[in-house]
Amino acid sequence: MTTETDRPAEPERVRAPNIRDVARVAGVSYQTVSRVLNDSPSIRPETLQRVRDAIDELGYRPNQAARALVTSRSRTIGVLTAQTVHYGPQTSIQAIETAAREAGYRLSITNISSTEYASIKSGLDYLMSQSIEALIVIAPQVRVFEAINDLQVGVPFVTLEATGLNTSHSLWVDQVMGARIATRHLIELGHTEIMHISGPQDWIEAEARMQGFLRELGDADLRTRAPILGDWTASFGYYAGLELLRYRDFTAVFAGNDQMALGFMHACRESGLSVPDDVSIVGFDDIPEAAHFAPPLTTVRQNFAEIGRRAVALLLGELRGETEMSHDPVQPELVVRQSTARRS
Amino acid sequence: MTTETDRPAEPERVRAPNIRDVARVAGVSYQTVSRVLNDSPSIRPETLQRVRDAIDELGYRPNQAARALVTSRSRTIGVLTAQTVHYGPQTSIQAIETAAREAGYRLSITNISSTEYASIKSGLDYLMSQSIEALIVIAPQVRVFEAINDLQVGVPFVTLEATGLNTSHSLWVDQVMGARIATRHLIELGHTEIMHISGPQDWIEAEARMQGFLRELGDADLRTRAPILGDWTASFGYYAGLELLRYRDFTAVFAGNDQMALGFMHACRESGLSVPDDVSIVGFDDIPEAAHFAPPLTTVRQNFAEIGRRAVALLLGELRGETEMSHDPVQPELVVRQSTARRS
DNA sequence: GGTCGCGATGTGTACGTTCACATCAGCGCC
DNA sequence: GGCGCTGATGTGAACGTACACATCGCGACC
Structure with missing residues (x-):
């Protein structure tokens, strides 16, 4: 555009x-x-100096495409992701971006629209055609994970996920441990009837948290009951809460994330129940808002940024030919606030 | 290549x-x-068919760098952004990504680390060297906006910001109007002493919301008081609330975003005040959690996704040579919940 | 029956950069 | 004074693709 009339000869x-x-x-x-x-x-x-002056004078910018073509080094790390609206992935991506930039790399982020195999494949194809040098997969769904393992990824890659199924390529927060810590906290407060509101079944992290919950309950010889499968949203927590609270056969809830915990607390208020006096609640993630919920939420903190940084460090190391790097899981941490109390 | 003898298992x-x-x-x-x-x-x-088979057999993927080099079309839209952790920008980016993908474009997202001129320039240089075809700036700070106008951007671009200062290149939600609606709501409920907790001064949106607030108060001939300058976080809202509530010379608060409103409500609880009986609160953004705050938050909804979609549509239109496109601001909408009540 | 048009395919070249190698001056050295 | 060395610079390839143009066979047309 910009067909300004004052400019005579149209360049x-x-x-x-x-x-x-x-x-x-x-x-x-x-x-x-x-x-x-x-x-x-x-x-x-x-x-x-002469060259530098000329560059400034012309406003010259090197053409990355030409550079990438001849060097076959794109200086790009691909990120394949499924759900960037969530707090965790988003925080990780932010950290990845920063770490990558510091190392002179850029990011090429691709969202896959569904977890269908074809969709994953096309996302990956897309990234590969960018000649990415390394790949980070933030795709918490089981299916994505399977597809990635199936597809031939020609570059160093890591998946950011929970189970550690594929330790050679994965980097993870120990979600099982996090869930156990949360559950143990409730047990230690004297609760014996504990509900779990889980994330969607096909998310690795939801699965891992559920496993941790069930195992901890099992270790304590407590009755286990089927977790409710949610969708991570506050609204789900709310409606599930309204439903569950009609029968009050539990005194504590472990929610799969902070949003669902928030919704559940909302349902408690509407049902005339006090948190933590009538019901104790633990969340997961420790989003920045959690400290200001009513009441401030006891939750499990995950260091998403650390994971992101590590992912980049790992890949850059591999690109440089270093082989051995730490794949130790990042340990989650319980943050006790006011949504949990000793069973009355 | 690289037949170095010292390296054993060359990949x-x-x-x-x-x-x-x-x-x-x-x-x-x-x-x-x-x-x-x-x-x-x-x-x-x-x-x-023969060619397709050969492609599959070899696992051939077209080299984007070569393609971009020869066509000088990168099929990439650059996104220059300053703060992706916030809900609004993030939602917009998501929508942009989807819209761009549907049109066969990809995104190159660059975060600028600071709002220094040099940082902005380097971010922009970076994007330009990717041969981006169009640019979207989601940089709510005044300075970024100034820098972009100053720098010669050689491609079609839009800025996603609030004031409409530069209507030919900007696409915006009418934040001033949003703030007026929020303030008017409080006034109509009988409140005459209204506080405003604003965002950081250098954010265009914070400024616009503040302006809307002040104008609406002016139109109603109410006393205006200096807004508190915050940082968008729930923690700030909380600490500011604790401080402000020591003198209770107001009955309503208009917070610059939902997070600060959340923190403020937390402070109210701790100060033994009821929302909305003692203090009415309005937020801004309508993040998904706002409906489940205690009490559910009255707030101003912005359609971030719509803005993102429009930005892409606008740029693609311009790339195709279409000139006239709608730059009308997106209208925000008041969502009345339970954090506001008639002044007692 | 030659010309034309057209569908299907092949050949040269350019895009902007980096790499390997060539060149060339200047210097110290025996 | 010829030799080799070194630092500074130049020349000729590539990289993988798309575009412009050339080619070729074939049926239609007057």
């Missing part, structure tokens, strides 16, 4: 200046310009 | 198959393969 798609244009202006060969761009040591200071 | 960097490899396998010329890739109409069905 119409002026070709961006290239390395030879710079060379011409600086009075050197294009190779010398290339050397300047790549910080070659053997350049006379005077020449260096 | 054997096999060159990825290219268009000529496919051509050889299919027994056609590379140009025919290119035609298949670009959906050229004049290909014999039989030839088409």
Whole structure:
């Protein structure tokens, strides 16, 4: 656009200046310009300055496509993700972005629209055609995980997920342990009838938290009951709460995430029940708002940013040829606030 | 390549198959393969099939760098953003991603680490060197906005921001109107002493909401008082609330976003005050959790996704040469819940 | 029966960069 | 004074693709 009338001769798609244009202006060969761009040591200071001036004068910007083509190094890390609206993945991505940038890498993020195999494959194809050098998969659904293992990924990759099924390529927060800690906290407060509102069944993390919950209950010889399968949203927690509270055959709830815990507490209020006096609630994630819920929520904190940073460090190490890196899970941590109390 | 003897099990960097490899396998010329890739109409069905088979057999993926180099079309929309952790920008990005993908475009997202001019410039340089075809700026800070206007952006672009200062390139939710609606709601409930907890001063949206607030108060001939400058976080709302509630010289609060409203309500509880009986509170954004706060929050809903979709539509239109597109602001909407009541 | 048009395919070239190698001056050295 | 070395610079390839153009066979047409 910008067909401003004051501009006489329409330049119409002026070709961006290239390395030879710079060379011409600086009075050197294009190779010398290339050397300047790549910080070659053997350049006379005077020449260096001339080239730099020419670059500024023309507003020259190196063409990444050409660079990537010839070096087959895109300096790009691909991120395959399924659900970026959630707090956890989003925080991780942020950390990944920062860490990658510091190492001179950029991110190519692709959301897959569904967890169908075809959709995953097309997302991956897309990233591969960008000549990504490494891949990070933040796809908490079981299916995605399976598909990735099935598909031939030609580059170093890690999956950010919970179970540690595939330890050689995964980086994870020990969700099972987190769930156990949360459940144990409730048990230690004297609760024996504990409900679990879980995330969607096909999410690895939901599954892991459920496992941790069930195992801890089992270890304490307490009655286990079927968890409610939710969808992570506060609304689900609310409606599930309204339903569950009609029969009050439990005194504590372990929610799969903080949002569902919030919704559940809402349902408690509407049902005339006090948290934590009548019902104790533990969440998961420790989103920044959780400290200000009514009451402030006891929850399990995960260091999403740490995971993101580690993922990048791991991949960059692998690209440099370093082999052994730590794959230890990040340990979650219980944050006790006011939504849990000793059973009355 | 790299036949270094010291390295034992070289991963054997096999060159990825290219268009000529496919051509050889299919027994056609590379140009025919290119035609298949670009959906050229004049290909014999039989030839088409042979080429497709060859592609599958070799696992061929077109090299985007080469493509971008020769066409100077990267099929990429750049997104320059400052704060993706916030709900609004994140929701918009999600919508942008979806809309872009549907149009066959991808996103290149760059976070700027600070609002320094140099940082903005380097972010923009970075995007430009990716040969982006269009640019979306989600940078709510005034400074970013200024810098973008200053810098020569060589491609169609829009900024997603609040004031409409630069209507030819901006796409916005009418934040001033949103703030007026929120404030008017409080006034209509009989409140005359209204506080405003604002966002950071350098955010355009914070400024716009503050303006709307002040204007509405002015129109109603009510006393205006200096807004508190916050940082969008629930914690700030909480601590500001504790401080403000020591003098109870107001009966209503308009918070710059839902998080700060949440924190403020927390402070009310701790101060023994009831929302909405003692203090009415209105938030801004309508994050999904707001409906489950205690009490459910009256707030102003913004359609972030709509903004994202529109941004993409606008840019794609411009790329196609269409000139006139709607730049009308998206109208925000008051959602009345239970955090506001008639002044007692 | 030659010309034309058209559908299907092949050949050259350019895109902007980096890499390997070539060149060239200047210097110290025996 | 010829030799080799080194630092600074230049030249000729590639990289993988798309575009413009050329080619070729074939049926239609006057």
